[in-house]
Amino acid sequence: MEDQEILAKFADPASRNLAFNQLVRKYQQRVYWHVRKMVVDHQDADDLTQDTFVKVWKNLENFRQDASLFTWIYRIATNECLNFLSSKRRKFFLPLNDVGAELLAKAEADPGVLSGDEVEQKLQKAILRLPDKQRLVFNLKYYEDMTYEQMAEVTGTSVGALKASYHHAVKKIEQYVNNQSAND
Amino acid sequence: MNTPFRLDDHPRRPHPLSAPPAGYFEQLPRRVMARVQPAEDAAPALGWLTRLPLPLRTALASTLLLGGFAASLILSVTPTSASATLAAVPQEELVQYLLANDARVTLADLADLSAAAPTTASYLHASPEELQRALDAQPTDDSYL
Numbered sequence: 001m002e003d004q005e006i007l008a009k010f011a012d013p014a015s016r017n018l019a020f021n022q023l024v025r026k027y028q029q030r031v032y033w034h035v036r037k038m039v040v041d042h043q044d045a046d047d048l049t050q051d052t053f054v055k056v057w058k059n060l061e062n063f064r065q066d067a068s069l070f071t072w073i074y075r076i077a078t079n080e081c082l083n084f085l086s087s088k089r090r091k092f093f094l095p096l097n098d099v100g101a102e103l104l105a106k107a108e109a110d111p112g113v114l115s116g117d118e119v120e121q122k123l124q125k126a127i128l129r130l131p132d133k134q135r136l137v138f139n140l141k142y143y144e145d146m147t148y149e150q151m152a153e154v155t156g157t158s159v160g161a162l163k164a165s166y167h168h169a170v171k172k173i174e175q176y177v178n179n180q181s182a183n184d
Numbered sequence: 185m186n187t188p189f190r191l192d193d194h195p196r197r198p199h200p201l202s203a204p205p206a207g208y209f210e211q212l213p214r215r216v217m218a219r220v221q222p223a224e225d226a227a228p229a230l231g232w233l234t235r236l237p238l239p240l241r242t243a244l245a246s247t248l249l250l251g252g253f254a255a256s257l258i259l260s261v262t263p264t265s266a267s268a269t270l271a272a273v274p275q276e277e278l279v280q281y282l283l284a285n286d287a288r289v290t291l292a293d294l295a296d297l298s299a300a301a302p303t304t305a306s307y308l309h310a311s312p313e314e315l316q317r318a319l320d321a322q323p324t325d326d327s328y329l
Contacts, residue, residue, distance in 0.1 A: 017217065017221075020217070020220070021213050021217060024212065024213040024216050024217075025213050028209055028212050028213065029209060032204065032209075032212075033198075033199055036201055036204075037200075037201065040201065042202075042204055042205075045204075046204070046208075046212075049212070050212075050215060050216055050219060053216045053220075054216065054219050054220055057216075057220040058220075107201070110201050110202050111202040112199070112200060112201040112202030112203070113200060113201060113202075115202075116197065116200060119189065119194065120194075120197065120200065122189075123191075123194065123200075124200055142191075142196070143196070143198060170191050173191060174188070174189055174190060174191055177189040178188050178189050181189065
């Protein structure tokens with residue numbers, strides 16, 4: 001079902017549930033994996049994915065369609081992730097690096113990461129060492145293959161700033177992997 | 185010497201983390217719908233409220249709040265009449281109170297008593313005429329009469 005059709009059906013109370021069910025089915029995997037890469041843990045990702053769709057349900061009537069439905073949903077999911085990570089720091093009074101260390105520990109124990117080769121494992125560690133917002137930019141570009149314009153809609157950041165952020169993220173990652181390989 | 189790592193040369197894994205539990209994506213839509221449905225089902229009882237314009241809803245809420253406050257105020261201060269309260273006290277207790285208390289029953293108090301009140305006859309053992317005569321016999325310089 002196309003986005004326009006979903007929106008039209010959602011506007012009609014008689015077909016609202018059906019339309020929303022279709023919307024969840026259409027975007028659930030992308031939202032889940034976007035969130036999962038940010039928070040690593042499946043349970044956290046599950047909670048945040050559900051929270052994202054609940055917010056979509058509550059706000060879809062007010063969706064103005066000046067952005068695409070897909071980037072609008074990503075924007076909600078992104079905000080949920082960033083709020084989750086910052087509230088985690090506030091809640092446990094953790095400095096930046098400690099949350100990174102927690103994510104890293106979870107990733108190191110994740111069978112999916114462990115199933116990758118040595119370089120892949122170093123790559124995942126390098127990505128998780130990036131600050132949250134830079135990691136978000138990296139994930140959207142590298143894994144989601146979004147255009148910078150789409151990323152700008154999701155993050156509310158200018159295209160130029162996003163390009164610079166992604167460029168620096170790649171440099172940091174390459175440097176980390178190379179340093180780790182040199183130390184082995 | 186190892187070739188330096190370049191991200192562009194590295195094969196991209198779309199999902200580098202482990203897959204969610206089996207059947208997760210089949211169940212997720214149902215779980216999401218379950219979270220959004222209760223709010224919708226609960227709406228019909230007061231659904232008409234949500235359809236009112238915001239100023240009207242605010243006015244209605246204010247009226248209800250003020251009405252509730254006024255009602256509670258009226259209910260809390262409505263006095264039961266003094267005579268009804270006094271009537272509820274057993275007469276023996278009243279007598280004991282008056283005997284034990286330092287307060288004196290003055291002539292003025294007696295004058296205020298209604299001659300028709302049964303308590304007068306019961307406890308003073310005097311008829312209205314006798315009372316009136318006793319009052320008339322008092323010195324006229326009793327300014328409080």
